[in-house]
Amino acid sequence: MSPLEPFGARLRRAMDARGPLCVGIDPHAALLTGWGLDDDVAGLERFALTVVEALGESTAVFKPQSAFFERFGSRGVAVLERAVAEARARGALVLMDAKRGDIGSTMAAYAATYLDKDSPLFSDALTVSPYLGFGSLRPALDAAEVSGAGVFVLALTSNPEGAEVQRAALADGRSVAQAVLDHVAAENAGASPLGSVGAVVGATLGEARADLAVNGPLLAPGVGAQGATAADLRGVFGAALPNVLPSVSRDVLRHGPDAGALRAAAARHVDEVRAVLG
Numbered sequence: 189m190s191p192l193e194p195f196g197a198r199l200r201r202a203m204d205a206r207g208p209l210c211v212g213i214d215p216h217a218a219l220l221t222g223w224g225l226d227d228d229v230a231g232l233e234r235f236a237l238t239v240v241e242a243l244g245e246s247t248a249v250f251k252p253q254s255a256f257f258e259r260f261g262s263r264g265v266a267v268l269e270r271a272v273a274e275a276r277a278r279g280a281l282v283l284m285d286a287k288r289g290d291i292g293s294t295m296a297a298y299a300a301t302y303l304d305k306d307s308p309l310f311s312d313a314l315t316v317s318p319y320l321g322f323g324s325l326r327p328a329l330d331a332a333e334v335s336g337a338g339v340f341v342l343a344l345t346s347n348p349e350g351a352e353v354q355r356a357a358l359a360d361g362r363s364v365a366q367a368v369l370d371h372v373a374a375e376n377a378g379a380s381p382l383g384s385v386g387a388v389v390g391a392t393l394g395e396a397r398a399d400l401a402v403n404g405p406l407l408a409p410g411v412g413a414q415g416a417t418a419a420d421l422r423g424v425f426g427a428a429l430p431n432v433l434p435s436v437s438r439d440v441l442r443h444g445p446d447a448g449a450l451r452a453a454a455a456r457h458v459d460e461v462r463a464v465l466g
């Protein structure tokens with residue numbers, strides 16, 4: 189299959205056309221129950237497809253959280269495959285949130301799973317963890333480039349426990365997270381309009397205390413259920429704001445199953461982010 193246009197270009201266009209928002213598809217048991225669904229594979233399928241059908245033509249990016257599908261075993265993964273295909277068929281980009289990271293030779297198998305265009309779980313982008321060393325991600329970075337896909341590298345995560353590792357100082361004085369961000373920037377050098385290697389930086393951080401000029405997208409989870417608001421984005425991202433893709437899961441999903449209510453919730457988030465971008 190022929191490669192896609194580079195992910196960074198596709199993402200920039202999607203954010204311009206549909207608004208800077210990633211909607212997470214996180215089928216928590218409590219959300220299934222709240223929607224009047226059973227916490228089983230049929231409920232999972234109804235939930236995921238309802239989100240995709242309601243928002244697939246208006247949302248730039250969906251981020252299915254793989255664990256919520258994997259918990260139902262192979263039938264859950266089959267639902268995930270279907271949700272990915274339905275989302276992509278509606279013109280949305282799919283960022284698979286699987287946070288993969290392993291030694292390079294195993295990373296190649298993860299790359300074959302998510303970033304090879306012939307794989308049933310092929311996604312436009314994948315979240316990866318660099319904490320086995322940034323170089324261990326090379327097979328994913330290479331596979332993404334071949335396919336026209338993207339990779340989002342965890343840098344400064346939204347959870348308070350992340351700082352213990354990510355703020356640790358290296359011998360050269362940089363934080364571990366800054367070293368990750370510098371690697372991301374090197375991958376994106378010269379790319380236009382936007383590199384295809386993103387970084388994950390939580391919207392909950394207050395301030396980033398890091399150089400975020402990575403010439404790639406900055407996924408910002410933490411808006412909504414984790415307490416951050418669109419108004420917090422300026423303080424965290426500053427001059428990097430135009431490259432920020434805020435990600436919201438529960439604070440959109442809790443408005444379902446009504447399609448209109450889901451659309452209104454997502455549109456509210458887009459409006460709030462656009463107001464911050466000015």
Ligand SMILES: O=C(O)c1cc(=O)[nH]c(=O)n1[C@@H]1O[C@H](COP(=O)(O)O)[C@@H](O)[C@H]1O
Nearest residue numbers: 253285315345346390409413414436437438
């Ligand atoms: O990579 C992620 O998506 C991610 C990184 C991070 O630092 N924090 C974070 O919350 N996430 C994910 O973003 C989603 C947040 O969900 P809500 O808090 O419901 O919006 C979950 O799927 C998390 O796994």
